[in-house]
Amino acid sequence: MKLIWTFFSCWLLLALASCSTNDSQTTTETPPAAGKPAAPSAAGKPTVLFFGNSLTAGLGVEPDEAFPALIGQKIDSAGLSYTVVNAGLSGETTAGGRSRVGWVLRKPVAVFVLELGGNDGLRGIPLTDTRRNLQAIIDTVRQLSPQAQIVLAGMQIPPNLGADYAAKFKQLYGELARKNNLVLIPFLLEGVGGVAKFNQRDGIHPTPAGHRLVARTVWGILQPVLQQPQPAAGS
Known part of the structure; x- marks a missing residue:
């Protein structure tokens, strides 16, 4: 455990320095540029929108x-019919996400996977700001796409900025999930964060193997959500 946190601490310092499928069932679309709305779903299929930072965008892979x-591939293999949209933006903070979420949600989505906050934590942004921004994003999704199921991806940070800050940072995701009745992924980088062989040379972003582990973690939570009947439009 000590070795893992030592590497994770190096990961934090590097981050502070550097951060400023197609088949018959599912279409995976490329990330929209900042300020551009997500593309509408293909052939009327419900949309799963991943909204996050460079982890979601897949920087370096x-x-x-x-x-x-x-996840799009897993959806296909499960015989489910969804369009997957990657709306990840490298370097994104919760404040940045709050400012662009309205543009991304120009079309309704079925599932909104919210993966933001890691860059806030690495920069030591006050937790009150992170919480307020995440809540605003959740509120915007509920307003613009009221039928969407929101899945919140939890994040953790090493204790370099203080054990109390790190603990409260971790806790805020569970608190937001309970307050807003969200589906929670407890820790997006479970088994990946701080493990050198699953991260690129920068020590920050997952390798392809790391992304496979992240996908497995996400799929364990997301699959039951996607298997639920979708409400009819306008209901």
Whole structure:
């Protein structure tokens, strides 16, 4: 455990320095640029939208190796019919996500996977700000796409900025999930964060193998959500 946290601490310092499928069932679309709305779903299929930072965007790997694309493959294998949209943006904070979520949600979505906050934590942004921004994003999704199921991806940070800050950072995801009745992924990078062999040379972003592990973690939570009957439009 001590070795893992030592590597994770190096990961934090590097991050502070550097951060400023197609088949008959599912279409995985490329990430929309900042300020551009997500493309409408293909052939009227419900949309699963991944909204996050460079972890979601798949920085440093091929688009089809990033975990949202891998989730698209798992959706196909399960015989489910969804369009997957990757709306990840490298370097994104919760404040940035709050400012662009309205543009991304120009079309309704069935499932909204919210993966933001890691860059806030690495920069030591006050937790009150992170919480307020995440809540605003959740509120915007509920307003613009009221039928969407929101899945919140939890994040953790090493204790470099203080054990109390790290503990409260971890806790805020569970608190937001309970308050808003969200589906929670307890820790997106379970088994990946701080493990050198699953991260690129920068020590920050997952390798293709790391993304496969992230996809497995996400799929364990997301699959039951996707198997639920979708409400009819306008209901």
